Amino acid sequence: xxxxxxxxxxxxxxxxxxxxxxxxDEVKVxxxxxxxxxxxAVLYSGTGGAHYPKTIGRFAVGRVMEAGADCYGVEKxxxxxxxxxxxxGKCLSCKTGKEEKCSSVAIAGRDFDGFLRDFVVCxxxxxxxxxxxxxxxxxxxxxxxxxxxxxxSRLALPAxxxxxxxxxxxxxxxxxxxxxxxxxxxIVIDNSPAALDKARACGIYYSYLPDExxxxxxxxxxxxxxxxxxxxxxxxxxxxxxxMRVLAEGKCAVLAGFAxxxxxxxxxxxxxxxxxxxxxxxxxxxxxxxxxxxxxxAVNTDVFEKEILTEYDPNAVYKAMSETVGTRKNKMIxxxxxx
Ligand SMILES: [Zn+2]
Numbered sequence: 394x395x396x397x398x399x400x401x402x403x404x405x406x407x408x409x410x411x412x413x414x415x416x417x418d419e420v421k422v423x424x425x426x427x428x429x430x431x432x433x434a435v436l437y438s439g440t441g442g443a444h445y446p447k448t449i450g451r452f453a454v455g456r457v458m459e460a461g462a463d464c465y466g467v468e469k470x471x472x473x474x475x476x477x478x479x480x481x482g483k484c485l486s487c488k489t490g491k492e493e494k495c496s497s498v499a500i501a502g503r504d505f506d507g508f509l510r511d512f513v514v515c516x517x518x519x520x521x522x523x524x525x526x527x528x529x530x531x532x533x534x535x536x537x538x539x540x541x542x543x544x545x546s547r548l549a550l551p552a553x554x555x556x557x558x559x560x561x562x563x564x565x566x567x568x569x570x571x572x573x574x575x576x577x578x579x580i581v582i583d584n585s586p587a588a589l590d591k592a593r594a595c596g597i598y599y600s601y602l603p604d605e606x607x608x609x610x611x612x613x614x615x616x617x618x619x620x621x622x623x624x625x626x627x628x629x630x631x632x633x634x635x636x637m638r639v640l641a642e643g644k645c646a647v648l649a650g651f652a653x654x655x656x657x658x659x660x661x662x663x664x665x666x667x668x669x670x671x672x673x674x675x676x677x678x679x680x681x682x683x684x685x686x687x688x689x690x691a692v693n694t695d696v697f698e699k700e701i702l703t704e705y706d707p708n709a710v711y712k713a714m715s716e717t718v719g720t721r722k723n724k725m726i727x728x729x730x731x732x
Contacts, residue, residue: 397510399437399447399502401439405449405707405711413514418461418516419516420473423511423732424453426701426728428725432500434714435653438711443502444503447502447507448502451477451501464517474535481498483497484496532684534692535676536676538692541683542683545571545572550622557579557580558579558581560625560626562628563697564651565588566595567694571686580601581600582600582607619640623637625647627650633656637662637666640668643669644669645670647673648670648674697723697725699727702726710726
């Protein structure tokens, strides 16, 4: 029986969890796949604000084994995504029935137990059924698509707007694809030629290295107007100043991603150019929208290399990931849960 609990920084311990009965509005899910993410790796390293002890694992899919009498839309054998975010239940929005506006969203692995375990018992509203056309592995990308949808909705830009995406590994690539699906024009910037190639393979036309030609390239791509928004992906470890430099005056910079990493923002450029700043760190409330986009093949996830592990030591996997987060191996590492 697997249940990998983060006891303290760099210490995951496998301890069986206590069995508990399923109440009327709950489901019991057998976890099948868990994506090892940068977010988990940051928690593992001790810098992500984990509240120990917590079971690790933010992104997972599984199959319903048991459903209570008051569960709707899910039954025994339904394939489901385990939602990686939940309303906090404590803020004003939550207390007044507006959970979709929760100001303090709880995240799996940090604020409540994550999913690197054999079974999860949770409310039926904390899982999302997966249509047949969405594979388990594709479904592991749902939160990245949801994050992109949330950003798109927050920016509320008209079609044809030019949006820079700084950093285009996993989350950045998916973000660019979602913006393109919504008829915005993504301009991706990354210091990895391989990541730029992957973006081009997904149909992203404007893709640049952050080199001495960048300023000129951006002017060319925007007819001299610069970008209508710029999104900095937090795990990219690229220079955040790039985000300000590619933006037209008075536009919006977005800090986005899953991993809350410390970095410095060039405040003077921000103030001088009247740039507004916002952050989006989860796809909360956009899970169903994201699954619908996956059904419509809006996002190509085939482009990512995948490694499915059947035998593993999660300590070694997360340790390696937290050490190489700067080099951003453009790969999905997936734990296959075998009971
Ligand atoms: Zn709340």
